[in-house]
Amino acid sequence: MNKSNMLASIPTEIKEEIFEEILSKDGVKIERIISYGHVTPEGKWYEQKDSEWVMLIQGEAILEFENSKEVKLFAGDYINIPALKKHRVSWTKPNFKTIWLVVHY
Known part of the structure; x- marks a missing residue:
């Protein structure tokens, strides 16, 4: 068992959004995402096959x-967010460092 903290180990400079897998098992993936003014590129949409709790x-x-x-x-x-939405x-x-906790299931 390892203890960790969602607000720890955040780089001082963030040029691109950071996606870090925390755990993945039996069709469930948990990740931390770190944004620093980042947005999804214009015209791009996420449409995952799994549901996503954010x-x-x-x-x-702002999610659109x-x-x-x-x-x-x-x-x-x-x-x-339901699958395929x-x-x-x-x-x-x-x-500002925006920290997300995301569960894909």
Whole structure:
């Protein structure tokens, strides 16, 4: 058993969004994502075959869904994204490390 912390070991400089797998087993994957003003490239959509539970640990972000609906997330907020639901990150707080906890299932 190893103890860790979602807010530890964060690089001081983040040029590209960081995706870190924490655990993967029996069709479930848990990851930490670190954004620093990063967004999904214009015109690109995520459309995963698995559902995705997303919690914002630190920072602020806006998720945009294909139907133009936007959901603003603050630290502590979470959302469940059904499989095949097209979505993208349209905004994260500039000059601030936004920390996501994501469970793919």
